[in-house]
Amino acid sequence: MKCQSCDTELMPKKRDGVEMEVCPSCDGMWLSRQELSQLEDKAFDFGDDEKGSLMLGSSPTTHKCPQCGKFMNSFQYRLYELEMLFCEDQHGFWLEADEDKRVLELMKKEEANLARTVLAEDRFAAHLRYLRSGSFMDKIHDLAIAAIDPRSKPRF
Numbered sequence: 001m002k003c004q005s006c007d008t009e010l011m012p013k014k015r016d017g018v019e020m021e022v023c024p025s026c027d028g029m030w031l032s033r034q035e036l037s038q039l040e041d042k043a044f045d046f047g048d049d050e051k052g053s054l055m056l057g058s059s060p061t062t063h064k065c066p067q068c069g070k071f072m073n074s075f076q077y078r079l080y081e082l083e084m085l086f087c088e089d090q091h092g093f094w095l096e097a098d099e100d101k102r103v104l105e106l107m108k109k110e111e112a113n114l115a116r117t118v119l120a121e122d123r124f125a126a127h128l129r130y131l132r133s134g135s136f137m138d139k140i141h142d143l144a145i146a147a148i149d150p151r152s153k154p155r156f
């Protein structure tokens with residue numbers, strides 16, 4: 001396979017722990033859907049279901065798929081400011097030099113946001129458990145008695 005941008009023969013290479021085809025001349029990268037997913041998983045632990053949409057819409061380009069030569073489409077990677085090319089016949093995704101690092105960066109951020117949401121939900125659930133717990137109702141009850149009978153003192 002040849003680089004879609006400079007026509008150099010792509011070489012298999014391991015980057016970020018993922019096997020991909022890399023252009024030795026311009027450092028462009030060619031990844032299958034699975035390899036792209038593997039790359040994301042290096043920075044994101046919540047699994048595919050939590051990653052959100054990979055692409056919403058795409059536009060045609062004149063860049064050719066290294067595998068089948070068909071014109072590729074470009075799309076905005078997970079709605080971030082990162083343009084990627086892909087072959088509609090699902091041959092793969094084209095990343096420019098160092099865009100693999102951008103993917104890792106974005107997925108790391110995504111993971112941190114998700115972790116915060118999960119944590120906030122946990123706190124809210126704990127708060128609800130507290131409100132429903134017997135001890136809370138007892139306190140309300142004691143307060144009500146204290147209000148009616150000035151001699152009884154609230155116990156907290």
Ligand SMILES: [Zn+2]
Pocket residue numbers: 003004005006007008023024025026027028
């Ligand atoms: Zn190249």
Ligand SMILES: [Zn+2]
Pocket residue numbers: 065066067068069070087088089090091092
């Ligand atoms: Zn193709």
